[in-house]
Amino acid sequence: MLTSGFADPIHDAQAAFRALLEAMARPGTIVSLPPCDPPPPLPQAAAAILLTLCDRDTPLWLDGPFATRAVGEWLRFHTASPLVSNPADASFAFACADSAPFDALAPGTDEAPERSATLVLLVEGFRSGRPLRLAGPGIESETVLSVDGVPNAFLGWRARNLALYPRGVDVLLITRTEAIALPRTTVVQEV
Amino acid sequence: MNNTSYTFAYLDEQTKREIRRALLKGLAIPGHQVPFASREMPLARGWGTGGMQVTAAVIGRNDVLKVIDQGADDTTNAVSIRQFFSRVAGVRTTTRTEEATLIQTRHRIPETPLRPGQIMVYQVPQPEPLWRLEPSRAETRRLHALAEYGLMHVKLYEDIAQHGRITLAYDYPVLVHGRYVMAPSPIPAFDNPKLHRSPAIHLFGAGREKRIYAVPPYTDVISLAFEDHPFRPWKAEAACALCGSTESYLDEILIDDRGTRRYICSDTDWCERRRTGGKTA
Structure with missing residues (x-):
């Protein structure tokens, strides 16, 4: 049975977008996304991002655990996005923390740095775990963020990603219902 | 609704x-x-x-x-x-x-x-x-990609x-x-x-x-500016004829056909609130 998307497609998508806009404008801010009813194991937050931003113009890459038949059918109905097997072809990549294809994602080109992937990365939580210090546009001085379940490779990759600026991959860290954005401009360091 | x-x-x-x-x-x-x-x-x-x-x-x-x-x-x-x-x-x-x-x-x-x-x-x-400075969009895209802004500095x-x-x-x-x-x-x-x-x-x-x-x-x-020519935004040297503000940006208006000029705040909400002492009109 195909499960539903947003209860109110127009206004829930608008609310989700405003949350994502706020998150992207103020890196490190925790936002919650409107509920929807995706097939497991796709987290609600990932589904809300898919329903809000993805359509036939956005190739998607799904990490192994998400790439179930039910998720594929749900996506085909709700977003009609093409699924790609090579992460380099994706405009949105949905990954579980440990198996994210960090360096394989498209960073855009010097002339079109917006043609880069957005990585949606599932972590365990934002209230405890590894403290990270964030600085950059959108942050008044600096902010400290705790993320539970950040993969070990993440910080090294962020430093490489920052060096590519203005090219680079933008990140949305998600839990089941919440999200934090780390755009390419954000400097992420261990405290 | x-x-x-x-x-x-x-x-x-x-x-x-x-x-x-x-x-x-x-x-x-x-x-x-x-x-x-x-x-x-x-x-x-x-x-x-x-x-x-x-x-x-x-x-x-x-x-x-x-x-x-x-x-x-x-x-x-x-x-x-x-x-x-x-x-x-x-x-x-x-x-x-x-x-x-x-x-x-x-x-x-x-x-x-x-x-x-x-x-x-x-x-x-x-x-x-x-x-x-550069009419071709293909070219300006490349200039942005290279952060090559010499043209703009030469213009200034x-x-x-x-x-x-x-x-x-x-x-x-x-x-x-x-x-x-x-x-x-x-x-x-x-x-x-x-x-x-x-x-x-x-x-x-x-x-x-x-x-x-x-x-x-x-x-x-x-x-953008130069060390010896710092950025100096222009503003009319006058006070608003309606609210008296000297720190807001002013518009110059002609008020009759003999060329009499007055300056008033361009921001109408700011001007109105100053005149009514912060209360809604």
């Missing part, structure tokens, strides 16, 4: 999604112009269709919208756009800067300081700061060589986050410092030119 049979905020969802993706990439690359499809709107291109499309993609039922045209809430363009969104989105509108969550503007930033939670949407006629230098000062009074180019030279839209240079490390979100939409760009909060926005 939305009393038309249009979809909420006029644009279809597919179009909104495309604009929303462009806005998020714009915030991630401050000052970089992101191409977007730019739909037909029910008014001619050049009348604020870029700003309206951004507003339509962002606005929600709980927003309070303010629209200004050269600082004024009561001119044709501002009134029409405000009415448009109150019809197609059913949102509450206001003229008071601090009440608004979303402010669509043509060529001014309000005098009242902006706060977190507010979003500015700019109507942009020409998003390319290098357009008078030639101003100084010929006139003794930089003569740009509006659409004065800025360097955003130390990387992209950006057109702040034709706001007076007087307003440029309000963009620097502003607590609000600034979104720019150019409908005819099909470009979207953005400045996130707390981002460095530096007006």
Whole structure:
């Protein structure tokens, strides 16, 4: 049975977008996304991002655990996005923390740095775990963020990603219902 | 309430999604112009269709919208756009800067300081700061990619060589986050410092030119200048004839057919509030 998307497609998508806009404008801010009813194991937050931003113009890459038949059918109905097997072809990549294809994602080109992937990365939580210090546009001085379940490779990759600026991959860290954005401009360091 | 049979905020969802993706990439690359499809709107291109499309993609039922045209809430363009969104989105509108969550503007930033939670949407006629210097878009894209802004510095230098000062009074180019030279839209240079490390979100939409760009909060926005010729925004040396303000940006108006001039605040909300002592008129 195909499960539903947003209860109110127009206004829930608008609310989700405003949350994502706020998150992207103020890196490190925790936002919650409107509920929807995706097939497991796709987290609600990932589904809300898919329903809000993805359509036939956005190739998607799904990490192994998400790439179930039910998720594929749900996506085909709700977003009609093409699924790609090579992460380099994706405009949105949905990954579980440990198996994210960090360096394989498209960073855009010097002339079109917006043609880069957005990585949606599932972590365990934002209230405890590894403290990270964030600085950059959108942050008044600096902010400290705790993320539970950040993969070990993440910080090294962020430093490489920052060096590519203005090219680079933008990140949305998600839990089941919440999200934090780390755009390419954000400097992420261990405290 | 939305009393038309249009979809909420006029644009279809597919179009909104495309604009929303462009806005998020714009915030991630401050000052970089992101191409977007730019739909037909029910008014001619050049009348604020870029700003309206951004507003339509962002606005929600709980927003309070303010629209200004050269600082004024009561001119044709501002009134029409405000009415448009109150019809197609059913949102509450206001003229008071601090009440608004979303402010669509043509060529001014309000005098009242902006706060977190507010979003500015700019109507942009020409998003390319290098357009008078290099007509080819293929070439300006390459210049931005290489951060090669020598042309702009030569233009400013030639101003100084010929006139003794930089003569740009509006659409004065800025360097955003130390990387992209950006057109702040034709706001007076007087307003440029309000963009620097502003607590609000600034979104720019150019409908005819099909470009979207953005400045996130707390981002460095530096007006271009030289060490020996620092940035000096121009403002009329006068006080507002209505409220007496000397710190706001003033418009020069002719009040009779003998050429008598007066200066009044360009920001009508600011001026009115000063005259009524902060109370609503």
